[in-house]
Amino acid sequence: MVVGRYYRLSKKITEEQAEQIVQELSAREDVKAVSVTEDRKMLRVESVDGDYKPIMYYAVNVVSRAAGGCELSFDHFDTEELEKALKEKQQA
Secondary structure (H helix, E strand, O other), X not given: OOOOEEEEEOOOOOHHHHHHHXXXXXXXXXXXXXXXXXXXXXXXXXXXXXXXXXXXXXXXHHHHHXXXXXXXXXXXXXXXXXXXXXXXXXXX
């Protein structure tokens, strides 16, 4: 199981910038899921195979270009999704 990761954006981005970022990252074959939080302060990324290095190398450039120099920094793992998956596994 691959756990998603949250990355903090260095500044709040617009809805249009968020849509562009999500669209570009979603196009990668190694990205299972990507989204920007409702407050547009965090980026959530889930890898297909758990290898985040190539995805995030690309994401740093996409975010900077699409959002005027915005930077990313790791914030936390998506433990909510992990806990949900573990509960489902226990019930099976």
